[in-house]
Amino acid sequence: MNLKTIARAAAAAIIVGTCQLAHAHAYPTHRAPSAGDTVPTSQKDVAIDFDDALEPAFSSIAVTDAQGRSVTSGKAEVDASNKKHMSVGLNPLTPGVYTVSWVAVADDGHRTQGHYTFTVK
Amino acid sequence: MRTLIKRSALSAHAALLATAALACMTCTSAASAHAVVGDRVFPATMTVDDPGVGDEFDAQFGHIKAPTDDGDAMNVNTVSYEWDKLITRNLAFSIAGDYVSQNAPNGNSAKGWDNITLGVKYLVYANAAHEFMASVGLESEIGGTGAKSIGDSFSTFTPTAYFGKGFGDLPASLGYLRPFAITGEIGPNITTASSDQGPNSLDWGLTLQYSIPYLQNQVKDLGLPQPFSNLIPVVEFPMNTCTAGACSGHTTGTINPGLIWINRYGQLGVEAQIPVNRATGNHVGVLFQAHLFFDDIFPNSLGKPLF
Numbered sequence: 001m002n003l004k005t006i007a008r009a010a011a012a013a014i015i016v017g018t019c020q021l022a023h024a025h026a027y028p029t030h031r032a033p034s035a036g037d038t039v040p041t042s043q044k045d046v047a048i049d050f051d052d053a054l055e056p057a058f059s060s061i062a063v064t065d066a067q068g069r070s071v072t073s074g075k076a077e078v079d080a081s082n083k084k085h086m087s088v089g090l091n092p093l094t095p096g097v098y099t100v101s102w103v104a105v106a107d108d109g110h111r112t113q114g115h116y117t118f119t120v121k
Numbered sequence: 122m123r124t125l126i127k128r129s130a131l132s133a134h135a136a137l138l139a140t141a142a143l144a145c146m147t148c149t150s151a152a153s154a155h156a157v158v159g160d161r162v163f164p165a166t167m168t169v170d171d172p173g174v175g176d177e178f179d180a181q182f183g184h185i186k187a188p189t190d191d192g193d194a195m196n197v198n199t200v201s202y203e204w205d206k207l208i209t210r211n212l213a214f215s216i217a218g219d220y221v222s223q224n225a226p227n228g229n230s231a232k233g234w235d236n237i238t239l240g241v242k243y244l245v246y247a248n249a250a251h252e253f254m255a256s257v258g259l260e261s262e263i264g265g266t267g268a269k270s271i272g273d274s275f276s277t278f279t280p281t282a283y284f285g286k287g288f289g290d291l292p293a294s295l296g297y298l299r300p301f302a303i304t305g306e307i308g309p310n311i312t313t314a315s316s317d318q319g320p321n322s323l324d325w326g327l328t329l330q331y332s333i334p335y336l337q338n339q340v341k342d343l344g345l346p347q348p349f350s351n352l353i354p355v356v357e358f359p360m361n362t363c364t365a366g367a368c369s370g371h372t373t374g375t376i377n378p379g380l381i382w383i384n385r386y387g388q389l390g391v392e393a394q395i396p397v398n399r400a401t402g403n404h405v406g407v408l409f410q411a412h413l414f415f416d417d418i419f420p421n422s423l424g425k426p427l428f
Contacts, residue, residue: 025157025385025417028338036296036341051385097293108420113249114160116339117293 026052026084026106028114033100035116043120045089046100053083058105061088066097083107093120159249160339161287162332163304164381165412167390168359169326171304172254172285174213174244176415176424177387179203185394185406187223194404195225205242207416207426215240221271233268236276242283252287252302264313273314279324281308289339300335304328309364320366326359326374334383353381357392373401377408387413 030049033039046063061076076088086104097119105111156163156173163171167181181201186194203217216239222232242258257280264276285304307325333352337343360374379392394406415424 027334027385031338031342034342035337035339110416110420112157114338115289 025110025112026050026104033118037118041093045087047087050084052106054078055105060103062101064099095120158247158254159252161252163285164353166328167410168357169328172256172283174242176207177205178413181410183408186404193226198222209428211244213242231270233271236262236267236272238262252289254285256283275312275314277310277312279308279310296340300332302330321364323362328357330355351382
């Protein structure tokens, strides 16, 4: 393998490892509550931080109980001052398992989704 | 899209053809797609293609020792490139090339570009709820486009079916199994040569993956730090079964345990290549990968469909 090939491979690796300039699929970097968390009944909201800015009109968070009923107190909102942060308020919760379903549409139109559960005790 | 190991033969030119085939195992004309279905991201596995289509670029380096006619071990180093381009959201075109360097202890060394491989691939079905994808494609290795010492003079056409299934639809009681996924591909290699010069064969392969990002995002956030939180342990099983000529019925291939580190812009991978039988070889090889997701790096230009 010659030096040019090594250089090209290294360049690709560097791009993969450090590129922070381009918009892309948005994935969560932090969730509260997180997947598999146990939280008290006082939990007021579900908040997710993403690694890219979101398009508010098409991004959402739904939270449902074990019977599939919504437990949110309104629509999810993308923070106007930090478009990488989305949250939704919760109605008072009773002990049980709840499912978070999120949809994130980044500024470039790429759509990602995810589901996870947390437990209220 | 990725070209599996091409073919092996046990004819008069068996050893040389076998080494060429083994070289092609390491060359694995590369890229796999950035395949997203539901909550599942199928990574760009290195030797068995994933079931998606995408705008991406793949570079791989492989090293393995292959048996020669005399029973010696020949070093085979291969550098592979592949560029995949979306024509529409579900249809991709690809072009791939490999540079092969074979160094035998008693001469019989060769180096040069292998034949160019052109491909088309179409995503026919995706089911987000069950994390399932299926695609079909056709890969065409164009004979005579590579160096005479490396590339075949005949062409080979491989219609291929691909699938992928994530296990995110398992019940909550099996939560820690949900990050598992399997992918596979199968396709006959149909050559334009006579059976003793270039026998037809069947490429087939499977992968088994466990996604740490999936575990942490969808099942249980264990708080794993980087780089572990972005790792996908994988085992690939690229295989080739000869279907004509003197080698008919014989299978060669490798078992490739490895790790893929993935982020939103691409991935890095490393795998061992363990021969499954003596016909494949006696030495463990290695594969390295650097892969770029153009749809994430250049979403408004190179990384978006033409139509």
